[in-house]
Amino acid sequence: xxxxxxxxxxxxxxxxxxxxxxxxxxxxxxxxxxxxxxxxxxxxxxxxxxxxxxxxxxxxxxxxxxxxxxxxxxxxxxxxxxxxxxxxxxxxxxx
Amino acid sequence: xxxxxxxxxxxxxxxxxxxxxxxxxxxxxxxxxxxxxxxxxxxxxxxxxxxxxxxxxxxxxxxxxxxxxxxxxxxxxxxxxxxxxxxxxxxxxxxxxxxxxxxxxxxxxxxxxxxxxxxxxxxxxxxxxxxxxxxxxxxxxxxxxxxxxxxxxxxxxxxxxxxxxxxxxxxxxxxxxxxxxxxxxxxxxxxxxxxxxxxxxxxxxxxxxxxxxxxxxxxxxxxxxxxxxxxxxxxxxxxxxxxxxxxxxxxxxxxxxxxxxxxxxxxxxxxxxxxxxxxxxxxxxxxxxxxxxxxxxxxxxxxxxxxxxxxxxxxxxxxxxxxxxxxxxxxxxxxxxxxxxxxxxxxxxxxxxxxxxxxxxxxxxxx
Numbered sequence: 001x002x003x004x005x006x007x008x009x010x011x012x013x014x015x016x017x018x019x020x021x022x023x024x025x026x027x028x029x030x031x032x033x034x035x036x037x038x039x040x041x042x043x044x045x046x047x048x049x050x051x052x053x054x055x056x057x058x059x060x061x062x063x064x065x066x067x068x069x070x071x072x073x074x075x076x077x078x079x080x081x082x083x084x085x086x087x088x089x090x091x092x093x094x095x
Numbered sequence: 096x097x098x099x100x101x102x103x104x105x106x107x108x109x110x111x112x113x114x115x116x117x118x119x120x121x122x123x124x125x126x127x128x129x130x131x132x133x134x135x136x137x138x139x140x141x142x143x144x145x146x147x148x149x150x151x152x153x154x155x156x157x158x159x160x161x162x163x164x165x166x167x168x169x170x171x172x173x174x175x176x177x178x179x180x181x182x183x184x185x186x187x188x189x190x191x192x193x194x195x196x197x198x199x200x201x202x203x204x205x206x207x208x209x210x211x212x213x214x215x216x217x218x219x220x221x222x223x224x225x226x227x228x229x230x231x232x233x234x235x236x237x238x239x240x241x242x243x244x245x246x247x248x249x250x251x252x253x254x255x256x257x258x259x260x261x262x263x264x265x266x267x268x269x270x271x272x273x274x275x276x277x278x279x280x281x282x283x284x285x286x287x288x289x290x291x292x293x294x295x296x297x298x299x300x301x302x303x304x305x306x307x308x309x310x311x312x313x314x315x316x317x318x319x320x321x322x323x324x325x326x327x328x329x330x331x332x333x334x335x336x337x338x339x340x341x342x343x344x345x346x347x348x349x350x351x352x353x354x355x356x357x358x359x360x361x362x363x364x365x366x367x368x369x370x371x372x373x374x375x376x377x378x379x380x381x382x383x384x385x386x387x388x389x390x391x392x393x394x395x396x397x398x399x400x401x402x403x404x405x406x407x408x409x410x411x412x413x414x415x416x417x418x419x420x421x422x423x424x425x426x427x428x429x430x431x432x433x434x435x436x437x438x439x440x441x442x443x444x445x446x447x448x449x450x451x452x453x454x455x456x457x458x459x460x461x462x
Contacts, residue, residue, distance in 0.1 A: 017167045021202065022142055026160050028167040033256065035164030 003078055005056040007095020010049050010081060016089050027089050036087065045080055098124050105140050106133050106326060107367050113146045121151045125158065132323030135162045135205045166204035172259035173211050174293045176230060181295035183226045188214040188286055194298030197289040199330040210260035216279040217265040227261060236430040240422030242415060245269050267307055268314040270402055271409035272388050276310060276350045277303055302342045305331045309359030310352055313392045320362060328363040332371060340372050351387040358393060400458040
């Protein structure tokens with residue numbers, strides 16, 4: 001099911017813990033022991049997504065703060081959310 | 096510049112050493128840094144410096160992220176353990192690396208450790224044991240008794256992998272000559288909160304932490320110059336106030352470990368440039384020279400037999416000495432089976448005899 005930016009949001013499960021180190025984020029799935037790393041742009045996106053009420057709100061904030069083409073940001077954000085969800089690092093809450 | 100000297104310089108923050116990175120074997124550098132427990136520190140320093148060869152930096156950063164992941168995993172487990180101990184009214188202090196990671200290091204993942212050391216009062220052993228088993232931890236079989244050892248190891252695993260190891264202590268170090276160096280009640284009274292681990296997490300005060308950092312590497316590890324241990328001493332010492340330095344000297348002198356503390360501080364100063372105030376080395380207020388028995392542990396070629404003899408001498412009566420001998424010679428059966436005959440049902444007396452024979456060679460060997 002495709003993301004609906006306006007109504008969907010993400011939730012971080014309790015078993016996922018993170019630490020930001022010098023602009024990158026290490027995400028650990030404590031249940032499986034697998035860990036992942038987000039680079040600086042991924043870290044900014046993660047911070048926006050986890051603090052926003054919807055993916056749209058995160059998108060709007062990132063677009064306002066960074067010099068990026070809207071369609072590129074939209075595509076990258078979709079890919080990031082899909083990727084995180086596929087690894088069980090976030091859950092997509094459908095609006 | 097050889098790899099170890101380069102690692103020292105990096106951890107010290109000497110950015111001028113970057114030029115030498117092009118001439119050192121990157122894998123050797125990582126291996127040594129890992130061995131000395133300072134890989135995350137080295138990676139962290141280099142991440143902020145210019146001119147670092149990308150190949151060196153990328154491998155270090157990748158490995159450092161692994162350390163971060165492990166640290167995150169252990170942090171969650173430690174919080175769970177401390178909360179459960181508190182719920183069972185077991186007062187506990189986090190010691191050594193696990194504590195310093197939160198009290199003295201910029202980030203906890205910069206202080207790698209293989210396990211988490213926790214100190215409890217001796218009378219809380221049974222309760223703590225029950226709490227840990229209740230959380231799913233498994234107790235290691237070990238040489239147990241009332242005199243032979245003052246610690247027990249617990250491990251929790253999932254999917255066949257160890258996730259966290261608790262080294263539970265009811266005395267800070269094992270050798271008898273160090274008995275009374277720091278008791279639980281005294282340590283607890285001066286304990287400090289460890290903010291990143293929840294409201295039930297407390298560690299040693301700076302004064303006590305320095306004492307332990309200096310004593311531990313000598314009492315248990317033959318004065319091993321592992322860089323992370325020396326860096327611990329450096330960080331703790333660098334954060335002390337003048338009043339705390341006075342307290343360190345008074346306590347170390349009173350507990351007969353002043354020579355050991357001076358030695359640890361000299362090693363930290365030589366390696367990391369630790370500034371140590373003159374009061375540490377000033378004997379003008381001492382009432383004559385007191386020979387500290389603990390200095391015998393500064394010999395790096397010290398045989399295990401020497402520690403045993405020291406333990407016998409430190410005990411006050413022959414009954415205790417006899418008990419210590421028995422505990423060394425006849426550990427519990429589960430330990431004997433696990434170590435000496437994991438796949439057989441050999442008679443226990445035979446296993447004890449084999450242990451005695453093996454022990455002679457191991458105990459008399461030096462270094």
